[in-house]
Amino acid sequence: MKPVKVGICGLGTVGSGTFNVLKRNAEEIARRAGRGIEVAQIAQRRPNPQCDTGSTPITAEVLAVADNPEIDVVVELIGGYTLARELVLRAIANGKHVVTANKALIAVHGNEIFAKAREQGVIVAFEASVAGGIPVIKALREGLAANRINWVAGIINGTGNFILSEMREKDRTFPDVLAEAQALGYAEADPTFDVEGIDAAHKLTILASIAFGIPLQFDKAYTEGITRLTTADVGYAEALGYRIKHLGVARSTDQGIELRVHPTLIPADRLIANVNGVMNAVMVNGDAVGSTLFYGAGAGQEPTASAVVADLVDVVRAMTSDPENRVPHLAFQPDALSDHPVLSIEACESAYYLRIQAKDHPGVLAQVASILSARGINIESIMQKEAEEHDGLVPMILLTHRVTERHMVEAITALEALDDVVGDVVRIRVEHLN
Numbered sequence: 001m002k003p004v005k006v007g008i009c010g011l012g013t014v015g016s017g018t019f020n021v022l023k024r025n026a027e028e029i030a031r032r033a034g035r036g037i038e039v040a041q042i043a044q045r046r047p048n049p050q051c052d053t054g055s056t057p058i059t060a061e062v063l064a065v066a067d068n069p070e071i072d073v074v075v076e077l078i079g080g081y082t083l084a085r086e087l088v089l090r091a092i093a094n095g096k097h098v099v100t101a102n103k104a105l106i107a108v109h110g111n112e113i114f115a116k117a118r119e120q121g122v123i124v125a126f127e128a129s130v131a132g133g134i135p136v137i138k139a140l141r142e143g144l145a146a147n148r149i150n151w152v153a154g155i156i157n158g159t160g161n162f163i164l165s166e167m168r169e170k171d172r173t174f175p176d177v178l179a180e181a182q183a184l185g186y187a188e189a190d191p192t193f194d195v196e197g198i199d200a201a202h203k204l205t206i207l208a209s210i211a212f213g214i215p216l217q218f219d220k221a222y223t224e225g226i227t228r229l230t231t232a233d234v235g236y237a238e239a240l241g242y243r244i245k246h247l248g249v250a251r252s253t254d255q256g257i258e259l260r261v262h263p264t265l266i267p268a269d270r271l272i273a274n275v276n277g278v279m280n281a282v283m284v285n286g287d288a289v290g291s292t293l294f295y296g297a298g299a300g301q302e303p304t305a306s307a308v309v310a311d312l313v314d315v316v317r318a319m320t321s322d323p324e325n326r327v328p329h330l331a332f333q334p335d336a337l338s339d340h341p342v343l344s345i346e347a348c349e350s351a352y353y354l355r356i357q358a359k360d361h362p363g364v365l366a367q368v369a370s371i372l373s374a375r376g377i378n379i380e381s382i383m384q385k386e387a388e389e390h391d392g393l394v395p396m397i398l399l400t401h402r403v404t405e406r407h408m409v410e411a412i413t414a415l416e417a418l419d420d421v422v423g424d425v426v427r428i429r430v431e432h433l434n
């Protein structure tokens with residue numbers, strides 16, 4: 001059978017990895033796919049020394065790949081929302097299948113893209129968009145199809161996890177580690193996407209839609225970054241038996257779906273609390289299977305290429321099947337998506353870590369306890385340190401039971417208004433993941 005002809009758009013970190021893996025493992029891949037996969041065109045703006053493209057035709061015009069009648073599958077690896085959207089929609093309109101690693105594109109424009117793909121009967125595959133090389137979309141969409149999913153929680157930004165791990169283990173500074181993550185090709189073109197949780201929110205949006213059968217709703221995701229975390233909080237969390245991770249949490253409740261990314265204390269003995277460096281991990285809790293954990297490299301050249309090429313193999317295998325019988329983009333049949341709402345962060349519930357800087361006076365603890373109890377907030381534990389020499393202030397660290405964010409925000413406002421409380425109360429959510 002003739003090989004399937006693929007056009008790779010973008011020859012950066014992931015594009016060059018994809019080209020190299022396709023070339024190196026061509027024989028194995030053909031044995032799996034049932035046909036060869038030939039890169040018939042590459043769109044690149046500048047040469048990439050990490051990739052010997054040999055005699056493969058090159059163009060500087062990405063849209064030329066979408067218009068090339070020879071190409072069966074367009075691989076979109078240029079990133080961003082604008083040109084990538086145009087490229088993908090053009091490829092679909094021209095009857096081509098699409099493979100993309102672009103989480104921003106899928107999270108923001110996926111509903112539109114999937115609708116067009118259904119009209120044209122083509123596949124849009126996007127495994128590499130979430131958690132790099134971990135086949136978590138496939139696991140959630142196919143392997144766990146029997147389950148009602150209760151929650152998904154994941155470390156889904158490699159750069160952020162690398163920064164937090166290096167800061168904790170080696171006492172390195174934030175900018176220093178971020179610069180290394182950029183040099184290693186982990187970070188987004190705009191690294192604020194990594195450290196402010198936007199990249200993780202893109203990925204969480206995709207996971208939530210596949211887990212719960214809801215349309216993609218990135219605009220409703222709550223996002224909080226890691227830039228304000230201090231080594232003091234990392235240390236107090238450790239002393240209490242927790243690790244701080246930048247976690248994406250999607251939880252189904254009777255009221256709606258929680259969709260949130262924020263720094264989170266996790267008990268240090270959970271496997272996921274020990275996921276370090278650029279590694280990602282996603283926990284999925286289903287009613288039949290219980291808790292599962294998917295772990296692996298969440299970013300980087302060949303781990304991400306692994307997912308792109310696996311999608312290509314899936315596309316090749318599915319090319320002859322009836323479009324109505326293919327695996328649906330968001331796991332659920334398109335006419336069976338639910339309108340269960342995504343909750344605002346105020347309606348979400350979690351336990352909390354609070355750090356209060358208080359004056360060293362009698363009765364402060366009683367005032368703090370009274371503010372919390374008036375709002376039904378149950379204290380799980382309290383740690384009070386000695387007054388600090390430089391300012392005489394006493395750090396007071398509390399862990400609470402679960403409470404809605406609305407009540408916690410009210411309590412924090414009241415705490416910050418106390419004469420004996422100095423500065424902002426530090427608040428980090430806690431998830432026990434059990």
Ligand code: HSE
Nearest residue numbers: 157158159186188299
């Ligand atoms: N910037 C992303 C990360 C790349 O660090 O996880 C993979 O999506």
